[in-house]
Amino acid sequence: MGEERPTEERHIPVLLNRCINLLAPAIEAAGDDAVVVDATLGMGGHSEALLKRFSNLHLVGIDRDQQALRLAGERLSPFQNRIDLVHAVYDEISSVLEDLGISRVSGVLFDLGVSSLQLDERERGFAYSYDAPLDMRMDTSRGQTAADVVNTYAEDELLRIIRMWGEEKFAGRIASAIAAARRSKPFTTTGELVDVIRSVVPAGAARSGGHPAKRTFQALRIEVNEELSVLTRAIPAAIDAIAVQGRVVVMSYHSLEDKIVKAAFTAGTKSSAPVGFPVELEEHRPYLRTLTRGTEAPTDEEIAENPRAASAKLRAVERTGTRTTDRKAR
Template identity: 80%
Template sequence: MTGDRPTGERHVPVLRDRCVSLLAPSVAAAEAAGRRAVVVDATLGMGGHAEAMLQRFPDAHLVGVDRDTEALGLAGERLAPYAARTDLVHAVYDELPEVLEDLGIDGVDGVLFDLGVSSLQLDERDRGFAYSYDAPLDMRMDTSRGITAAEVVNTYGEDDLLRIIRTWGEEKFAGRIASAIVRGRETGPFRTTSQLVDVIRGVVPAAAARTGGHPAKRTFQALRIEVNEELTVLERAVPAAIASALIGGRVVAMSYHSLEDRIVKSAFTAGTKSSAPVGFPVELEEHKPYLRSLTRGTEAPTAAEIEENPRAASAKLRAVERIKAGPVDRMTI
């Protein structure tokens, strides 16, 4: 367990200042137009980014969304001084349109995604996200619903295990690991992370572990993604966020592995390029881009930020601004 340290000491937000700065112009534009800006932290976690936004934007209203009830509780304590201008909602981030509708909000000026597993989930040992210490094989971000990692490793067929470990974990030894899991559960079900780690260690060559990090890293990533349907949710969530943004609103997304970044990039690129057919003589208004990119490719944390927070090392930041209506508004989210 992480103990009783204040949430602010337990959680160092990744690229905090850059994220807030990217959202600042849209908040300023809303205030210049005489209305209260609304910003969304779609992955609230322990509230570090949300707190920074509330401090930087003293007149803005913040909607915080998280599927993890424990995180919502901790974030609520951290953000208590700003309770009058916050709404914290238990939901998954692809449910943003429904969340905003329930709150009576027609559109927002900024949306922030900080994807992947949170610091809280990694640090709380009984959640089973980390391979570095023993815990029940759970890995659910919302412990009130859904299947656990134990159910996946104990009930999925070998072909399905191979598929998710290879696809979601990008693990080149997926075949060996899937076979070892199936053999291992013949003597009894997997219940803890250490049981699974031991089986993986037994089939991943030592040389691969020396160069590619912990041998269980990619398998644990794959199981976490499968349990929480992370990539399926993200494929719905990014277009939903874009559709929820007002003209001039911004969407900022931080991803931590190539699978997440690929989905974010695809959704952003679709809106920043003309949709006119090749060779079409005139670009009609309906073909013009509806997003403007705010970053050149991806931005990464500085060396100083990584030193302060090693978990930031793999972060990739992308951001866009909504510049007109677009096809995303007509999508069924």
């Protein structure tokens, strides 16, 4: 089991230096009031680096995965007087901060998608490369599993989520095969599902597009954990939480996530004044400034350091003004 290895050996943070450097000006500007929310704490690699570099920083770590919280807590124990670790989903940022009595923060960091811990722990069922219970829950204490989805969703619903969340061109074949196979025996393991997917995805497609189950597993994981709806709520909540000069840094790993992040950031970086309006009123002015050139990709060196960084898409913004009530209502 991977858990026998020290946490720092199991987890190499993605784009670590870039993320820290993007957050640094906001942390330094806040002085002794600096607070950063690591909204996807995982095994605490980014948080540990931030706490080591900035002695003035207080860190709030959020994760829905209780195993991750325990491991991160051990890793961050030298900083126990400067951290609050909370079991929550990252769209609950506002309520977490309210419970802690924190009104504004200097930065919010998101490292989206499935974590190293979840991929490495076979019994979690996130990986298609070995047989395991068909679970895929980031919070194993509640909610439906991937087995529940493949065994109970109507065929047309399976088709919808595999096509939309997995962007899988063979979604129809896969949904039909799943529906047929479960009539004989419900799915219980990842291996059973992989076998069914392999039986209907052409070998040529697998050679050019990677493992034939990759996109279906992505779709199921997103559905089980409601990842896109959570993210749609979480990015505006993060923007609301940061003070002026505060920053939000997001790493996403597929186009569906990146579109949501881009839309929320773009809404804050453009004037909302009607076309042709003679004067730009305060409530129409942009309240965010883009810090990255569109979506930044990892360098070859960053990918060599951590192959899981290969698909990372990095975006960041800085708060430049106050959002008005009118803006929040839009």
